[in-house]
Amino acid sequence: MLRTSFVSAALGLSILLAGSAHAADPLRIGEINSYKAQPAFLEPYRKAMMLALEEVNAAGGVHGRPLELVIRDDNGTPGDAVRAAEELVSRERVAMLAGGFLSNVGLALGDYARQRKMPFLASEPLTDKITWANGNRYTFRLRPSTWMQVSMLVPEAAKLGKKRWAIVYPNYEYGQSAVQTFKSLLKAAQPDVEFVSEQATPLGKLDAGPVVQALEASKPDAIFNVLFATDLTKFVREGSTRGLFKGREVVSLLSGEPEYLEPLKDEAPVGWVVTGYPWYAIKTPEHQRFLDAYRKKYGEPPRQGSVVGYVTIHAAAEALKRARSTDPEKIVEAFHNMPLSSPWGPIVFRAQDNQSTLGAYVGRTALQGSGAQRTGVMVDFHYADGAKYQPSDAEVVKLRPAR
Structure with a gap:
């Protein structure tokens, strides 16, 4: 029997949504994510998935078959993610897997996909390893990687001409990778740069006082920040209170994303160089169509997670259409060099490393509005096309093992 609405299990273990009823059997996508652990990003993400699912099914589904999502929460842990993946593949008989937020979870799902030879579209995990060192034939990634987004920021960092840099980051795969890339690329662009302090903090458990004090004690000219979500909020508030940012440039990964910038309201930092999503100021036809559809359905603006x-x-729908089959090998081949429209313009999934060319917006933070409406925004931004921020084919060969 086809399911036509959300069903939430008693313990929140699953959510199931199907398109409108069709005579044909549905094609299932198994989606796994950290909904309880990262709600700020993943609630808008979930809403936009449903919007896209409605669009696909309203247009006839995939060769007449409705597309259906079977969703599981991974509780932010690799073990739970892999168990959910096995249940989706073995019991729910999904045609492919998608999702992932945290980098360590994404890597675990990528390894599962390799072992089971099951196509997996990693939506959000940013670790470089997912398409390079741990890359495999069956794992694809949508968002620009850590290396890509850092490489978008490094030219802006080099323009600042600051010599002494301090760094703060969450101490797990994503943060470690971001720091390694930033140091390497900035050193290449500015050989005299010095890194005077590094503060590695437990994910989601930032003790902001000692961290800010240690950064201040190192007397940096500039700061590279990789913290996000609640850790970012704590860092900004404590750093502002102690004057850490006064007279210092800050380059910050992801901090222009409304999920993380808007909760700060009038405490949002001013003048930081960031990657993010200025939905309120993008005027392209592709984005306007997406913005209008999302607002019509939900009565609110989209977030970064919404786009993802x-x-x-x-x-996923386009790959299944191109494959004309649920054969995993045909789905994998369909992804290779697959063009796709997005709210940010056309993208392609590179056959070299299974990475999409989706980019990111780079700009500076500012405060706009007044009173209770005063909040952080991005200004002076530009779109950094992901196709321009990827290593060469020769470099990919060195980075990615043959699997």
């Missing part, structure tokens, strides 16, 4: 969720479903 929306494109995830359209990418």
Whole structure:
């Protein structure tokens, strides 16, 4: 029997949504994510997936078959993610897997995909390893990687001409990778740069006082920040209170994303160089169509997660259409060099490393509005096309093992 609405299990273990009823059997996508652990990003992500699912099914589904999502929460842990993946593949008989937020979870799902020879579209995990060192034939990634986004920021960092840099980051795969890339690329662009302090903090458990004090004690000219979500909020508030940012440039990964910038309201930092999503100021036709559809359905503006969720479903649907089959090998081949429209313009999934060319917006933070409406925004931004921020084919060969 086809399911036509959300069903939430008693313990929140699953959510199931199907498109409108069709005579044909549905094609299932198994989606795994950290919904309880990272709600700020993943609630908008989930909403946009449903919007995209409705669009796909309203247009006839995949060769007449409705697309269906079977969703599981991974509780932010690799073990739970792999168990959910096995249940989706063995019991729910999904045609492919998608999702992932945390980098360590994404790597675990990528390894599962390799072992089971099951296509997996990693929506959000940013670790470089997912398409390079641990890359495999069956794992694809939508968002620009850590290396890509850092490489978008490094030219802006080099323009600042600051010599002494301090770094703060969450001490797990994503943060470690971001720091390694930033140091390497900035050193290449500015050989005299010095890194005077590194503060590695437990993910989601930032003790902001000692961290800010240690950064201040190192007397940096500039700071590279990789913290996000609640850790970012704590860092900004404590750093502002102690004057850490006064007279110092800050380059910050992801901090222009509304999920993380808007909760700070009038405490949002001013003048930081960031990657993010200025939904309120993007005037392209592709984005306007997405913005209008999302607002019409939910009565609120989209977030960064909304774009990721929306494109995830359209990418999965397009791969299944091109494959004309649920054969994993045909789905993998369909992804290779697959062009796709997105709210940010056309993208392609590179055959070299299974990485999409989706980019990111780079700009500076500012405060706009007044009173209770005063909040952080991005200004002076530009779109950094992901196709321009990827290593060469020769470099990919060195980075990616033959699997």
